[in-house]
Amino acid sequence: MLIIFAIDALEYTLVEEFNCNNLKQKFYGKTNIREFSEPKTMVLWSSFMTGKNMEKEIVAKGDREMWNTRLDFNDTFFKQFKNPKIIDLPGFNYIKEQHEMERKLLKEYFDAKDEEGKKKVRTAYNNLSFEHHRKIKQEFSEALKGDYDFVLGYFSVADVIGHLNFGNRTMMKMIYRDLDEIAGTIKEPYIVLSDHGMEAVGIFGDHSNYGFWSTGFKDLGSPRITDFAGMIKGLSDVKL
């Protein structure tokens, strides 16, 4: 079984700062996403699973429609696996209602007129994200025990919580440590991959222009996110 622990907005510098050894594994580094004009989640994950730069195609759909992207299984590298399990991946099968609600609350937060209103929305937003995170964690944990040859679990918590709370170091540390613990439960070879990182804008967080990767078996150097499709094709035939 090959496992991809896909984490939205996992920031390289925080993985180091919080000493997340399971996320770092033996080899780790930054992914190169400079070929993209902006580090957009939907564009990056779509490019990852197809192995080609999907920016033009996805951006052309417009800001709203882009989130409805559902790539065909046969257009992704997942097809090479007999029994793959993909959990909540943007551009493939992510839970639309959940992420729509998160975006709705994010907008409400910035539209709120007073501090009290903002606080209320922030709490609802954080709760929604954490609840989803617990569900995905559970689903991922069960998938790891299942009869799959490929498992990809997508975790959005660092991105969603980070957008409103990146300046809250304790909260971010707890999230990173939790993700690190999840990585620690994986018994098979795994790749940790993020689409982009995150940088502080006051208390908030915005996407940074590099991603994160790690493996326990190979130094990947400074890969592009589109390199992984081909790389994983190769890895699936090799006994790791």
Added chain:
Amino acid sequence: MNNEKLKFVIVGHVDHGKSTLIGRLLYDTNSLPEGRLEEIKQLCESLGKDIEFGYVMDHLEEERDQGITIDTAQTFFNTEKRDYVIIDAPGHVEFVKNMISGASQAEAAVLIVDAEEGIKEQTKRHAYILGMLGLSQVIAVINKMDLAGYGRERFESVKKDLLDFLSNINIRPSCVIPISAKNGDFIAGRTGNMDWYKGPTLLEALDTFRTKESANNKPLRYVVQDVYSFDKRIIAGRVESGMIRKGDKIRVLPSGEETKVKSVEEYLKNVTEAEAGKSTGITTEDKLFIDRGNVIVGLDDLPAVTNRIKANVFWMDRMPFKKGESLRFRCATQEVNCEIEKISRVINSSTLELIAEDADEIKNREVASIIIKTDRPVVVENFNRMEELGRFVLGREDTCAGGIITEMVC
């Protein structure tokens, strides 16, 4: 409760539970700012976990970084007996620097060891430094007993390994306590999880320690920081030990000139004396040449003025020291160039293995017995007699070693 205050450090290998223990101590003694624990608890629940006390420290540190709380590196709690100050040692190197440079001023230490992992490299190095500094008030705690099933056998095995190691470096902990910082076993109270242990809780054990003898009772050591000429010539400095009073006969070292204290100066205050720990100004009856780095003492019980010193140093720079290199020697406010004349012994601070005798180099994290030769006389003392002038650091651009003076060489 009296006004007594005991400062201590919690040391041990990374991830053996230092932060969790601090969080637990603060929680069990009701010393956490209101609402802090609830926030951590809520976040832990959000992630589907039990509360983790280790994050309490992160939360407090974050507030310090944001300037919400004033103090930068100390955490406070109290028992019925007295106040306690936990000296924060954020990382291994910082711990070593703070301990050796004296910044931490710790009077006692709690050495924490993970029950499952047992003693590790950093446990040994930290313990070694405690031994080197002669810190005699030490409690050992074997943490994470919950993960070891609260088993006595595991506790006894780790305890034996630990005591074997500590005996080699002359540390005798007053007790070894099985604890679970996570669950609160034997921190402030007994939980019934380890009925086989009949000793004190951590707080009970801490309460048995003595606070340091007041430095006021020691001989005067007034370290000159600067000299200002206003309408009068004010010498600014810090009373490291003893008391300085108007009218006292004093001697300035290294020159040896004598005079009297004409006045003790404090901004907007009319004072005639200053006690240990106080930074204050003085004027003198005679106009002597006094400069930063000088040490003002009484006429009795004098420190040594020498340019050759026997010392133990802990090297903490990745770049090794090689014989022949010139270094800066800093002790109190004295700063002079020096050479290491002889490296008598080099020891691995983790294994205690003798690496070399009459060596030519000292590498990172090694401890060495050396003879230092300074290019000018310095005012120093044996560390065991007077810590304030008995510890020093060696530097290139930054500090690369810290040490204690064991003997003066004639």
